[in-house]
Amino acid sequence: MDIENLVKEKDIKLTTARTEILEKLIHAKKPLSYDDIKKDISMDKATFYRNITKFEKKMIVNSFESNDKKRYFEIFESPHPHFVCVVCDSVECIKKHLEFKLSGYTIENIILKGKCKKCNQI
Amino acid sequence: MDIENLVKEKDIKLTTARTEILEKLIHAKKPLSYDDIKKDISMDKATFYRNITKFEKKMIVNSFESNDKKRYFEIFESPHPHFVCVVCDSVECIKKHLEFKLSGYTIENIILKGKCKKCNQI
DNA sequence: ACTTTAATGCAACTTAGTTGCACATATAAA
DNA sequence: TTTATATGTGCAACTAAGTTGCATTAAAGT
Ligand SMILES: [Mn+2]
Ligand SMILES: [Mn+2]
Ligand SMILES: [Zn+2]
Ligand SMILES: [Zn+2]
Numbered sequence: 001m002d003i004e005n006l007v008k009e010k011d012i013k014l015t016t017a018r019t020e021i022l023e024k025l026i027h028a029k030k031p032l033s034y035d036d037i038k039k040d041i042s043m044d045k046a047t048f049y050r051n052i053t054k055f056e057k058k059m060i061v062n063s064f065e066s067n068d069k070k071r072y073f074e075i076f077e078s079p080h081p082h083f084v085c086v087v088c089d090s091v092e093c094i095k096k097h098l099e100f101k102l103s104g105y106t107i108e109n110i111i112l113k114g115k116c117k118k119c120n121q122i
Numbered sequence: 123m124d125i126e127n128l129v130k131e132k133d134i135k136l137t138t139a140r141t142e143i144l145e146k147l148i149h150a151k152k153p154l155s156y157d158d159i160k161k162d163i164s165m166d167k168a169t170f171y172r173n174i175t176k177f178e179k180k181m182i183v184n185s186f187e188s189n190d191k192k193r194y195f196e197i198f199e200s201p202h203p204h205f206v207c208v209v210c211d212s213v214e215c216i217k218k219h220l221e222f223k224l225s226g227y228t229i230e231n232i233i234l235k236g237k238c239k240k241c242n243q244i
Numbered sequence: 245a246c247t248t249t250a251a252t253g254c255a256a257c258t259t260a261g262t263t264g265c266a267c268a269t270a271t272a273a274a
Numbered sequence: 275t276t277t278a279t280a281t282g283t284g285c286a287a288c289t290a291a292g293t294t295g296c297a298t299t300a301a302a303g304t
Contacts, residue, residue, distance in 0.1 A: 013250070013251075013301075013302090015250095015251065015252085015300085015301090017251080017252075018251095033291095034291080034292085035291085043252075043253080044252070044253050044254070045291090045292080045293095046252080046253070046254080046255095046292090046293075046294080047251075047252055047253070049291095049292060049293070050251080050252085050293090051251090064235070065187055065188075065189060065191070066187075067187060069187070069191065069260080069261085069290080069291065070290095070291070071291080071292085083224070083227060086230060086231075094224065096224070098222065100220065100234070102205070102216065102218070102234070104238075104239035104242060105205060105234070105236055105237065105238060105239060105242065106236045106237040106242055107234050107235070107236040108208065108235055108236040108237070109208075109234070109235035109236065110232070110233070110234055110235075111232070111233040111234075111235070112222070112224070112227075112229050112231070112232055112233075113186070113229070113230055113231035113232075113233070114227055114228045114229040114230040114231060115227065115228040115230070116226075116227060117226035117227060120226060120227065120228055135270080135271095135281075135282080137269090137270095137281095137282065137283085139282080139283075140282095155260090156260080156261085157260085165283075165284080166283070166284045166285070167260090167261080167262095168261090168262075168263080168283080168284070168285080168286095169282075169283055169284070171260095171261065171262070172262090172282080172283085173282090191259080191260065191291080191292085192259095192260070192261095193260080193261085
């Protein structure tokens with residue numbers, strides 16, 4: 001997965017700031033918050049948030065709200081659930097498919113909260 | 123369900139402020155945020171949050187973070203999922219049981235985000 | 245080069261929730 | 275009934291994630 005491909009046909013200018021954000025997210029193993037990312041990028045936080053908002057509109061990035069009042073971002077892939085640990089606040093993608101139906105509702109996002117593997121062993 | 127019963131054996135003093143909060147939550151049909159509740163209670167918000175934190179520790183109340191950066195509170199019952207509408211920001215309890223297993227993880231809370239029945243009809 | 249449009253940095257702002265502190269209330273001991 | 279100790283409350287100041295207004299800069303299109 002490369003950046004050129006991500007923004008192709010999305011009608012978006014590839015500035016230095018945007019490249020920095022996408023570069024970081026592409027290589028991340030987990031969804032990241034602005035706080036996780038800020039040390040590695042050079043732009044102002046206003047620029048970060050304005051760009052990430054644009055990425056979300058263009059379906060390049062998606063995000064969800066965690067337990068710790070922070071928003072977590074990842075490169076948009078096929079929708080999958082996320083796990084948030086209430087002990088250590090870590091966030092993980094759950095690749096296992098979870099089937100879920102609720103008639104009348106459209107489910108776009110599933111967030112599971114609880115204790116992660118690591119915190120369960122303690 | 124009455125308040126006496128809720129706080130029984132929980133080692134908690136039943137002050138006016140606390141009664142007001144529990145009274146409101148007991149009669150609510152959905153989880154409520156501080157914002158939802160504040161017009162009906164007379165205490166300062168510091169008191170509200172300090173008490174609700176105590177209720178959570180004593181397992182009288184539980185809460186979850188919604189989409190709109192607000193925390194939603196309800197009287198603690200047997201754990202069940204919640205649905206948050208990304209369009210109208212409404213919050214609902216899902217009484218239907220959803221079976222879910224992830225080995226190694228303890229799932230304490232499930233939050234589904236998407237479009238509610240009402241917003242799907244529009 | 246000139247015009248138009250979008251992107252950026254900075255500072256000020258917003259808002260849910262938290263904290264320090266003085267005062268009030270309750271319970272327990274003397 | 276007084277005194278001590280602990281707990282609860284209101285108020286104001288604070289925190290922290292995210293947003294917004296505005297002046298400046300960098301792109302693109304002509
Ligand atoms: Mn993910
Ligand atoms: Mn519920
Ligand atoms: Zn954990
Ligand atoms: Zn809705």
